Amino acid sequence: MVVHASGELLAAAAAARLITALVDAQAEHGVASVVLTGGRTGIGVLEQVRRSPARDAVDWSNVDVYWGDERFLPDGDPERNETQAREALLDHVPVDPERVHPMAPSDGRFGADAEAAAAHYAEVLATKASPATDIAVPRFDVLLLGVGEEGHTASLFPDTPYVKEVERTVVGVHDCPKPPPTRISLTLPAIRAASEVWLMTTGAAKAEPVAAALAGAQPVDIPAAGARGRNKTLWLLDAAAASELPTGG
Numbered sequence: 001m002v003v004h005a006s007g008e009l010l011a012a013a014a015a016a017r018l019i020t021a022l023v024d025a026q027a028e029h030g031v032a033s034v035v036l037t038g039g040r041t042g043i044g045v046l047e048q049v050r051r052s053p054a055r056d057a058v059d060w061s062n063v064d065v066y067w068g069d070e071r072f073l074p075d076g077d078p079e080r081n082e083t084q085a086r087e088a089l090l091d092h093v094p095v096d097p098e099r100v101h102p103m104a105p106s107d108g109r110f111g112a113d114a115e116a117a118a119a120h121y122a123e124v125l126a127t128k129a130s131p132a133t134d135i136a137v138p139r140f141d142v143l144l145l146g147v148g149e150e151g152h153t154a155s156l157f158p159d160t161p162y163v164k165e166v167e168r169t170v171v172g173v174h175d176c177p178k179p180p181p182t183r184i185s186l187t188l189p190a191i192r193a194a195s196e197v198w199l200m201t202t203g204a205a206k207a208e209p210v211a212a213a214l215a216g217a218q219p220v221d222i223p224a225a226g227a228r229g230r231n232k233t234l235w236l237l238d239a240a241a242a243s244e245l246p247t248g249g
């Protein structure tokens with residue numbers, strides 16, 4: 001776990017860390033892959049990547065971009081995670097459009113059918129599945145997540161069937177307490193296939209779920225507690241989000 005003095009520092013430091021991780025993954029595999037998150041903290045990190053002079057150390061044409069969750073809204077809606085990620089970063093770096101894999105919008109080929117959109121995304125992931133993982137998802141070098149006030153991560157909310165999913169890699173999610181109510185999300189088994197999972201969150205409202213997750217809460221109660229990477233699980237917090245942790249953090 002790393003605790004930064006402020007949310008601004010967290011965003012800048014996480015951006016530096018992400019650039020380095022992508023550069024390192026490209027040195028090892030040629031192509032790097034990242035799974036993006038929605039939310040203010042996650043988008044703030046992408047903005048800091050855009051602002052960093054070191055961003056050009058990444059060969060953006062060889063980065064596979066996926067999303068951990070999406071708000072099921074029309075294409076281009078300003079609340080879509082895809083729209084926000086494009087504005088914050090992807091529109092400003094030379095990514096290969098073929099390597100950018102957004103989840104479907106609610107006015108696309110699946111219309112308002114979130115299950116069909118989720119099943120399609122599962123197929124996209126399966127098509128690129130890596131032999132390194134035992135479920136049908138690609139090699140994810142870094143999977144970014146935010147954390148909600150009641151402990152949700154991606155669009156997996158407490159006490160829902162979605163957080164308990166063990167078969168599917170992607171689900172349509174309904175009746176979400178955080179708007180919009182309909183979303184698409186990777187499941188915990190898909191998240192856990194990532195090499196590195198970074199949970200990034202800021203602000204006092206996140207202090208309780210962070211403390212509960214790190215104390216070993218059950219994922220059904222605090223979904224963020226169930227998010228971990230195969231090789232690394234990294235919590236990136238600001239001081240306020242870390243304020244309920246036992247002394248010494």
Ligand code: 6PG
Pocket residue numbers: 037038039040041042069070071081145146147148149152153154155178201
């Ligand atoms: C979303 C998310 C969600 C988010 C958290 C934290 O699309 O809403 O992916 O899981 O990351 O709710 O959001 P904030 O950083 O804005 O608090």
